[in-house]
Amino acid sequence: MSNSYTSTLMRLLAAFAILLCLSLSAQAASDKIHYTPDQIRDLGFEIAHELRCPMSVNQNLFDSGAPIASELKGQIFLMLDQGESKAEIIDFLVQRYGEKIRYQPSFSAATALLWFGPLLLLFGIIAFAVIWIREQRKHQDIKANTYE
Structure with a gap:
């Protein structure tokens, strides 16, 4: 009887652990930020002002006319539409282009x-x-x- 009791208890703990993991992953997926169009525009411009264009000398993404700047601005606005935060977007771009993309390096x-x-x-x-x-x-x- 004790063997079946421990077996049942182990199954319940495993089921609880699975439910806990599923709820945490669902919560993480729903933690995305929902911006208004005005917030997306303002935050996108703010991020584009803070980051350096990889192709243009001493120009930020906002002021640069280089094709890569247009691509990166599009990436910023796409990530904002997907609910990413400013820190997540900057971290993504720093991982992709290195610390030199920041005007104020960490x-x-x-x-x-x-x-x-x-x-x-x-x-x-x-x-x-x-x-x-x-x-x-x-x-x-x-x-x-x-x-x-």
Whole structure:
């Protein structure tokens, strides 16, 4: 009797696990965002302004007239129609074209110099200026002491 009881219990647990998985997958499929046409237009333009065109130098997707920019704008609007979020769309395009498609790259070890380079350069210039001014004052003090 205990063997059939454990067998029945295992079947119930398996059925529960299957139902739980099915409900989670159905919920994930229904988690798509439903945008209005105005929201799609505004969000699509916003994304196109934030991403760099792979073919044009210093132009975003919105301003670029390159064929690839038109294709990518179409991809953005298609994904918005399918209910994808802004983050999902940007992640998809970054996976496809690399981090260079962003105007503001995400912080990582590879982009740390981009984020901190200007600050390091500024501190270096300030340090150089302070040292140079101190040296100039030392030389002036030495000259003033030798003439007295």
